Amino acid sequence: MKKILLVFICLLFLVGCDKKGCNNETVEFDHSGILTYYLDENPTDKLKELKLKVTNKGKETFYLLNDESIKISGFNFDKIGEYKALVTFNNNTYSFKYKVEIRKWDEKSSTSWYSNDKDTLYISTATELAGLAKLVNDGNDFSGKVIKLKYDIDLNNLSWIPIGTSGVGNYSEFNKYFSGTFDGDGHTIYNLYTKAEHKNVGEHLDSETSYYHFGLFGYVKNGSIKNVNIQNVDITNGMGNEFKRSFQGTGALVGYTNGEVLIENVKVLGKINIKGEYKVGGVVGSCGGSSITVKNTYVRGDDNSFIGGTDEEYKDTNNFGGLVGFTATSKTIIDNVLTDIDVDGYTCGGIIGNVTEGTFSLTNACVYGNVSNKEGSVVGGLVGGRFVNMKLSNCYVVGSVSSLNNTYSDILVSKYGDSSVNIDVENVYFNNTSFDNEKVHNSLNATSLSKEELDKKVPSNLK
Secondary structure (H helix, E strand, O other): OHHHHHHHHHHHHHHOOEOOEOOOOEEEEOOOOOEEEEOOOOHHHHHOOOEEEEEEOOEEEEEEOOOOOOEEEOOOOOOOEEEEEEEEEOOEEEEEEEEEEOOEOOOOOOOOOOOOOOOEEEEOOHHHHHHHHHHHHOOOOOOOOEEEEOOOEEOOOOEOOOEOOOOEOOOOOOOOOEOOEEEEEEEEEEEEEEEEEOOOOOHHHHOOOOEOEEOOEEEEEOOEEEEEEEEEEEEEEEOOOOOOOOOOEEEOOEEEEEOEEEEEEEEEEEEEEEEEOEEEEOOEEEEOOOEEEEEEEEEEEOOOOEEEOOHHHHOOOEEEEOOEEEEOOOEEEEEEEEEEOEEEOOOEEOOEEEEOOOEEEEEEEEEOOOEEEOOOOOEEOOEOOEOOOEEEEEEEEOOOEEEOOOOOOEOOEOOOEOOOOOEEEEEEEEEOOOEOOOOOEOOOOOEEEOHHHHHHHOOHHHO
């Protein structure tokens, strides 16, 4: 009897009672299950589609959830996840569950968001981001314009066409590029993917799946990219070019930069696999022109993430970096950066693979991954080749450095290059338990510390 009474009381609570007592009124939502919405949808518009069904003495009355007599809270689509909305009606509160997801890319593109009359333009979906690629690749360089992301975007591991490319496999023309400002506004682009792998020289020219420059952006000239995250990257860009590749580049964010380019507040995260032949970096593949500045930028890979390529696969590989593959700019500035990913290849570095022209400064940098050259010895914990004067300050090599032999390998900068260049080292430290001193030099006299001492030395913003 007590159990029956308890169940009856619970039922009364569920249907709701007013101040005068219960009136056999039942209230329920006119839907079942968990509702699904997308980041780019408008909650106010969606309320017009939801109804509350009130049954009183057999009579059914429906109320839209945007009715003035109804109060609702917790119904917004700001972030992905599962949530509970609270609905107050006749002094009683009810709840329903809903989830918010990212609208996955379906390989379509839309340019309806574009207006030539506006200096700041907003992108909400992957379809619209693909529209940006279409506009740039048709010749609109967006110079003087700002592109802002409104929401996170999921590229769905479908083959991406880079923003700024002269065409599939084309290495002779460089007339399609992005010159505006791309501001991710802190949002994340998920699941960037491509696979272009060719064993024979010239095959890429006829391929429908390869791009001479590959990244989210293929080619950026006199532009800037900031405040954006890229999570989960799967890139294979082995072109089989041999020596027809001087400007080729592969990176998660940008394949090739030219002119004056700024990259700021960028994170590449999650499962990161970037495999290529030439000038391959975690963020940028290859840089030319007057300057490249990369600051406040991190690459953090999950277990088994890597950046690299081998001669066994592509015959002649070169220039791999945890952050940047190669730079030949008049000025290269890298500040406040971190890489935590394995890098393996000929001429490779934990931060940058090779610097061949201009001035180079690296400040406030930390390398946590394993940097190696299993097919040779052109490897450095920070930089893969020394062809220009360099300034290294406040740098930390926490991960390991290894090579096939000790001909060029160095805990900081590979000895491969020009032996006459000057490398100014200040406050640079390395983990003395993470390298084989018989195969890896310390020619720049970096300060040796134990792992525990180094952990204490690294500033909090580089952990």
